[in-house]
Amino acid sequence: MVKDWSRALLFLLLLALLLPLFLPAPIPKVHAQSEPVPSIYAVDNCCLIIKNQGETFTVTFKASNNGGSPNDRGWSHVTISVSDGLEIVGWTRWSDRDRKYGIGELIWYRNERQIPAQNEMLEAYGSFPAGATRELTVTFRVKSPGWQWIKYRFTIVHFTQDEDWNTALYYRDPSSEAYTDQQGWPIYRIIVGQNRALVDVETSAGGRGWWNDNGGRFLIGMEIRIYCSVGVDVSRLRIAIGKVGSQEGVTLLDRGPSPAGRYQASYSIGEEGRYVILCIAIIDRRNFDWDETYIEVVRDTTPPTVRVIAPNGGERLTPGSVFRIRWEASDDFGVTRVRIWLHHAGIAWMIADNLPNTGYYDWTVPDRPCSDCRIMVIAWDAAGNSGEDISDGTFEIVGATVPLPDLTVRDVSFSPQTVSQGGSITVSWTEANIGSGNAGPYRVGVYLGVSEYGRDYLLGSLNRDGLVAGGSRSATQTFTIPSNVPPGIYYVTVFIDSQGDVSESNEGNNVGSSTNRVTVTQQQQLEVDVWTNKGGQGRGNINGGQYSIGESITLFCFVNINVDSLRIRVIKPDGTEVTALERGPSPPGTYQTSATIGEPAGERRVICEARSGGQTSSDEVRFTVQQRATATVTVYTTTTRTVTSTLHATATTETTTYTTTTWTLYTTFTRTWYTTVTTTVTTTITSWTTATSWVPVFSGRSVSNERSGEGLVVLSLAALSPLASAYILRTRRRSRNSGGVMRG
Numbered sequence: 001m002v003k004d005w006s007r008a009l010l011f012l013l014l015l016a017l018l019l020p021l022f023l024p025a026p027i028p029k030v031h032a033q034s035e036p037v038p039s040i041y042a043v044d045n046c047c048l049i050i051k052n053q054g055e056t057f058t059v060t061f062k063a064s065n066n067g068g069s070p071n072d073r074g075w076s077h078v079t080i081s082v083s084d085g086l087e088i089v090g091w092t093r094w095s096d097r098d099r100k101y102g103i104g105e106l107i108w109y110r111n112e113r114q115i116p117a118q119n120e121m122l123e124a125y126g127s128f129p130a131g132a133t134r135e136l137t138v139t140f141r142v143k144s145p146g147w148q149w150i151k152y153r154f155t156i157v158h159f160t161q162d163e164d165w166n167t168a169l170y171y172r173d174p175s176s177e178a179y180t181d182q183q184g185w186p187i188y189r190i191i192v193g194q195n196r197a198l199v200d201v202e203t204s205a206g207g208r209g210w211w212n213d214n215g216g217r218f219l220i221g222m223e224i225r226i227y228c229s230v231g232v233d234v235s236r237l238r239i240a241i242g243k244v245g246s247q248e249g250v251t252l253l254d255r256g257p258s259p260a261g262r263y264q265a266s267y268s269i270g271e272e273g274r275y276v277i278l279c280i281a282i283i284d285r286r287n288f289d290w291d292e293t294y295i296e297v298v299r300d301t302t303p304p305t306v307r308v309i310a311p312n313g314g315e316r317l318t319p320g321s322v323f324r325i326r327w328e329a330s331d332d333f334g335v336t337r338v339r340i341w342l343h344h345a346g347i348a349w350m351i352a353d354n355l356p357n358t359g360y361y362d363w364t365v366p367d368r369p370c371s372d373c374r375i376m377v378i379a380w381d382a383a384g385n386s387g388e389d390i391s392d393g394t395f396e397i398v399g400a401t402v403p404l405p406d407l408t409v410r411d412v413s414f415s416p417q418t419v420s421q422g423g424s425i426t427v428s429w430t431e432a433n434i435g436s437g438n439a440g441p442y443r444v445g446v447y448l449g450v451s452e453y454g455r456d457y458l459l460g461s462l463n464r465d466g467l468v469a470g471g472s473r474s475a476t477q478t479f480t481i482p483s484n485v486p487p488g489i490y491y492v493t494v495f496i497d498s499q500g501d502v503s504e505s506n507e508g509n510n511v512g513s514s515t516n517r518v519t520v521t522q523q524q525q526l527e528v529d530v531w532t533n534k535g536g537q538g539r540g541n542i543n544g545g546q547y548s549i550g551e552s553i554t555l556f557c558f559v560n561i562n563v564d565s566l567r568i569r570v571i572k573p574d575g576t577e578v579t580a581l582e583r584g585p586s587p588p589g590t591y592q593t594s595a596t597i598g599e600p601a602g603e604r605r606v607i608c609e610a611r612s613g614g615q616t617s618s619d620e621v622r623f624t625v626q627q628r629a630t631a632t633v634t635v636y637t638t639t640t641r642t643v644t645s646t647l648h649a650t651a652t653t654e655t656t657t658y659t660t661t662t663w664t665l666y667t668t669f670t671r672t673w674y675t676t677v678t679t680t681v682t683t684t685i686t687s688w689t690t691a692t693s694w695v696p697v698f699s700g701r702s703v704s705n706e707r708s709g710e711g712l713v714v715l716s717l718a719a720l721s722p723l724a725s726a727y728i729l730r731t732r733r734r735s736r737n738s739g740g741v742m743r744g
Contacts (some may be wrong), residue, residue: 052142072157198231300332306327405469425481
């Protein structure tokens with residue numbers, strides 16, 4: 001488990017931002033009777049109010065003197081100030097001394113100097129003898145969006161002589177606090193929030209509604225579906241779960257910018273206990289919200305309760321008629337499936353299986369006459385506990401005696417003798433009808449059983465059209481060993497008419513079993529390795545080499561066991577994704593695909609992922625794509641004679657003949673080969689370029705000089721990457737005029 005991000009973030013945010021706000025109303029201290037004891041708190045609004053821009057709201061403050069009477073002469077007062085986004089629009093006056101200060105008006109700071117008010121402020125004055133309590137109701141209006149605050153405090157003044165402010169004593173609530181107002185005195189604070197995310201976290205079993213702690217009860221291993229709803233767009237959203245009392249947790253969902261909506265995560269827990277689920281939404285750097293709910297994870301050992309309602313004794317049913325079987329089944333965690341059996345003469349026939357708990361099933365009565373029939377209903381819950389009930393009395397199926405089939409199975413065999421989870425087993429058997437009547441459609445189930453004739457794990461089912469009286473058929477079928485079959489030794493069992501579709505003269509011989517047992521071993525771990533034709537082979541090796549645009553690439557993916565599906569996908573630098581190879585069921589081996597690399601340049605990720613049974617595995621390799629570099633080569637001649645120039649260069653083109661004097665060559669940077677490009681020049685040049693500096697020799701190759709060449713050749717290179725290979729230009733002498741010099 002990883003550190004619970006949600007809880008850690010919640011603790012940090014609450015501790016740094018909100019914890020001081022959620023303090024309960026102050027509890028009055030006990031003082032001597034002669035000393036005033038001020039107390040103030042906000043009635044019904046201790047610390048957080050949610051309002052929208054333009055709305056008005058009221059807050060009632062209750063101020064009390066819980067100590068002795070002061071000589072305050074009506075100068076004791078409550079001070080309230082607000083942030084820039086709020087304004088004070090009214091209050092219940094205490095006296096004519098009450099005053100509202102606007103921004104910029106002079107107020108007294110605690111060091112007895114006057115300063116301009118930075119925020120709107122209200123002071124309400126009154127007398128507070130011992131035991132006096134006054135309520136001050138103030139109306140506020142929200143002017144601007146964002147988080148705002150209201151700061152308040154209560155001061156009792158005691159004059160020791162007349163109204164001498166220099167010798168007056170002051171008693172304040174709060175006397176100390178983490179926050180102060182614009183006058184420098186400690187205050188209490190109320191946060192006024194807007195654009196609240198309205199976060200609501202719940203589970204599939206409960207918890208809907210903000211701060212609804214009842215998220216329901218779940219079984220160990222049961223899937224817990226968690227939903228988090230946010231009312232506005234948020235910049236980040238996380239859902240986490242952790243055991244109460246533990247510092248460890250799991251982050252189930254972590255999203256960046258997310259629109260208003262409902263988001264889901266799923267989880268299953270393997271340990272009993274009480275767990276907290278948190279959803280935190282961050283709107284911006286100042287605004288956030290969260291919600292939490294709690295769930296109980298328990299171990300269920302209580303089976304469902306079941307009661308058969310009908311048939312419950314005394315009924316007479318006719319073959320071919322439809323009778324509604326009715327029952328009641330309940331469980332603390334819900335009934336997941338229901339099975340119905342018909343019991344007669346000590347034999348049970350399955351009527352239906354895997355039914356939802358609807359409480360009824362419309363049964364077509366079979367032509368199976370009996371006078372002691374009973375119906376049994378079995379119900380299971382999610383933990384696998386089962387409860388059952390059977391008809392209290394017997395009922396009767398009446399009908400004429402007709403020839404009945406008798407289906408049986410023999411000669412069950414299999415191969416191989418040892419197979420792993422997820423591997424294949426081939427089963428052979430013979431189905432026979434040894435009765436006197438033809439059998440209609442039926443199903444055959446093939447199972448692994450811990451004991452002989454056991455049906456503990458289903459391998460598969462087959463539909464049959466029927467079987468004539470005295471007929472038989474041989475069958476061979478290959479099945480996959482389910483991954484949930486524990487390693488061990490099992491019989492192979494074939495159950496003919498596994499759903500009880502056929503009325504038979506003998507229902508006790510429908511199961512055949514192998515004489516020997518198959519060994520099931522632990523499934524081999526699925527491993528995937530992906531690489532390119534330039535590197536990256538070996539799991540975890542991501543170095544797939546370098547390529548150029550237009551170059552061919554081959555991707556390889558190896559799987560070590562049979563897989564249900566295999567896919568190679570390529571993620572380009574711009575985020576687009578291309579499926580390079582996709583296969584269904586495939587044996588172990590190496591699979592490959594080739595392509596020509598196109599735009600854009602940059603790093604590309606190749607991911608091969610495969611699934612086998614319940615396993616999933618993937619591997620990744622990366623390769624870099626580079627742009628092609630270009631070089632422009634120009635040949636000048638001084639006569640009308642033909643000059644044949646041979647260029648040896650790094651190039652990606654095939655041999656081509658040009659009839660111009662300028663051409664562009666390309667290099668791939670990663671591999672080098674030489675090709676000859678020949679051009680015939682017949683242009684008359686009246687003046688030639690005098691080179692101020694000669695082209696240097698690249699890659700250690702020298703340029704051969706002709707003693708008496710016919711023309712002057714200047715090699716001009718442009719837009720060459722530092723990785724480009726050497727370009728070598730030669731001229732071949734056509735005549736022996738004196739004075740000709742060639743330089744390269």
